[in-house]
Amino acid sequence: MPERRYEPVSGTWVVIAADRASRPHDIRTAADSPELESCAFCAGREDETTPAVATWAPLSSSSGEPWQVRIVPNLYPAFIDPSETLPLEFAESKSSKSGQPSRGYHDVVIESPRHVRRLTDLSQEECHLVFQAYRERLRQYATDPEIKVGLIFKNCGSSAGMSREHIHSQMVGLPFVPTTLQTELDRSQAHYSKFGTCLFCDLLEQEREQGERVVEETEQLIAYCPFASRFAFEIWILPKKHLFSFEDLANDSLSELSELMQRLLEKLEKQLGEPSFNYLIHTSPFDSHRKDHYHWHIEIIPRLSQLAGLELGSGIHINSVPPEAAAALLR
Template sequence: MQRTAGHLADGREIVWFDVDGSPEREAAADRRDLARTIASSQMRHDPLTGEWIAMASHRQTRTFMPPADECPLCPSRDGRQSEIPSTEYQAVAFENRFPSFATHVEGIESADDGIFSVRPAVGRCEVVCFSSDHDGSFAGLTPAQARLVVDVWADRTAALSHTPGVEQVFPFENRGAEIGVTLQHPHGQIYGYPFVPPRARTELDRARAHREATGRNLFGDIVEQELADGSRVVVDSEHWVAFVPYAARWPMEVHFFPKVQVPDLPSLGEAERDDFVRVYLDVLGRFDRLYSTPMPYIAGWQQSPVNTDRDLAWLHLELFSVRRGEGRLKYLAGSESAMGAFVGDVLPEQQAQRLREV
């Protein structure tokens, strides 16, 4: 993989990524007249749950569903300047113009009165564009294009892991208007959190308790159990297994685990990355064939925290959709939203069977 680093007009970092053997690229100049982005994000600690809640009011002005000819993630062409100051690209990552967490936060001081606590939301948020094709999707990428994106995720995970204040690196994709995306161009994001988020913390705490009780790794035991049972397995390959989790929350949900424990994306070998691409594109294709329109989804990587639990964590991807039927969505209503108690719409074994059949 070839990487070319540059800066946008307001000082934000941008990196172009090209497959090996591509013509050498030079960082293109961003000629827009952009004021420096001022982030005023803060984190407030919820004394009832112990969770940190980010407040990023400056994001209210972010771009929302522009027409295709005004897409900020398309290449800069025909006199129109976008966020990518080049006429073409294969994959690109850049600092978000409207970040929830930023390396430089102004106007927020840390304070703690014993009940209420506030801190600057110091971290990093990046956008990753999977392709220059505005009408494309991850599912429509070639294996070579998808493999490049995997390498980008690994590269940015390594870079953000060395960013001061970052405790957890989270690459993810939101796809579809039903999910709430504000830009239709095929892209994802990477958050560098200044804390370990609740989902990751809960999984690691459960894994720690399991190890103390049994001496074994919980993630590894789950993989072994799913492979032995088989009823929820969607794809079983040389290096990866994709299965509907035993206690799936969502109408469609698939978890992807490497069969050998690694803590994060940079730790994946070449063969493991190639095999993941085959499995992931397979499952995304199955998602899109279930209904008459492409499946909206969220896909998020669970990796080891930066500074803790590397011996405990087991890299995996969690993919899920809120679509529960043709033209029907699952809404997080009273039980889910108010109490965090999920009620599943479809048995996990039925989910897996449907995905295997398509």
């Protein structure tokens, strides 16, 4: 059972999850056969995953597929469903200096019944449904009083930490606010206290004014390469209107977002081949007094180079592609 431990020097949470070492990796190398004989995420193999916690029907009954999107608990979770009974070792060690059980939800969003790999392989409608699934599962997390926040992320490509190539994302629902999000909340709160404005609103306004790092604007959204992009070709997507929670988005906004996301990934593929990338959806914690100073956003992070000793030891990122140049290429 995974155990959560706190590293007091860096203030980092670590999950020790020995079972995950045995999880399968099915990424094919160029030398492998292009035919995949067994993928537990494909339609027809539903009994090889954990039972689904949510399933979305095919968009048309004529597709012949049994479903279009499924969310299943991760078979090798880093977080254990809060409703599960704890093993004795944890029940007894509550007050000791040892780790604590790593509680929370850890789900896999299987984004197509077909064995495809990238969001750009989906139709617009299929991609729209994926974002609806994210929203619905976040709303489910929000009903659990133990869960403070949800995070959605995709690992696409082996350099991004992907272990299965069948298109999927992951979602976690956590009983604590993790460091990265807490830092964003603290910094945006401090900005709000000082200036009376939302940090993200101010940043996106500055990007619109300067223009040179903007990749695309839609009616409700803006996508730009941030002034201080940590990664080459990093792109952020923000709603232009202040909105702190992703899960409050209406269907029309999700449709606009999913189409923008497909276009942005197409642009990245056009410039960079099929790059490994992560995307992260950062949304406000679920607590009752919602964070008016926070602003949901998506970070798209191409993984073109390794984080090296300087990044790990100092937190300073070196980026050899100026965001102005990246945005110009992507436009």
